[in-house]
Amino acid sequence: MSLPPFLYGTAWKEERTKPLTLLALRAGFRGIDTANQRRHYFEVGVGEALAEARQAGLVARADVFLQTKFTYLPGQDHRLPYDPKADPATQVAQSLASSLEHLGTDYVDSFLLHGPASSYGWTAPDAAAWAAMARERDAGRAHMIGVSNVSLRHLEQLATAGGPLPAFVQNRCFARLAWDREVRRFCTAHQIVYQGFSLLTANLEILRHSFVGGIAQRLGATTPQVVFAFARAVGMLPLTGTSDPEHMQQDLASLQLALTAKEVSTIESLQALPQQ
8 A cells, every 4th residue: 555644653542542543543544553562552452443443434454554563572561462581583473463463454564673672783683673574574464664763873784784674764753853864864865764753742842933833824724733744845754643633633634734945944953043
């Protein structure tokens, strides 16, 4: 399937995961992001929402871009989706098998490594997990694979290791760090889709900035809509995790907004500008 223009993130929703995922699907979202990490996600709730949406005739499986993640042991709590004593490759296979059961499907569109084992570089466990993820892709259980919470160093070392490059990079995106510009440049150079999350919550100062407010006034839009329009303009696939029905509609409506080239370049450099 073609990539959706927006992803709906399901982290930190607990018992509200099913109703909010259904609400997002009804609003028009066709990309759903989750993870087999019970500490922060309730993947079963996503699966229940998808099943109900299919039964209601709202969507078919092929209509929904479904993305989940493999999370290492330090990122988990006691509710593990794999054998904690197994090697990384076995854990990857067990995690995805569990995800497919949770989600009621025989494949996911995207399977991400939910952060490398070390913040300092791409390690042997990462290489083993990545190779196992590639095997899941080759077997058809994941159509594409990617990585999240990575630095430019991780990506350069992954590329040097000679394995497959990711289809996606998903990172928290801070304006004060130039919206992750160096990683985005790597992605552009290697035809990798950059997924940006926490675009609003990590950048509250941008939402309050007079320049962004001026664009919102010009367009008759909200400042979050301007940020999402900016993200799309610089090539990001944005995520939103809103639980507000009105905000869901507004986020999707931001796809119709067009910023000028000067507005885009100015927002990209706002971390270097004083508040006005």
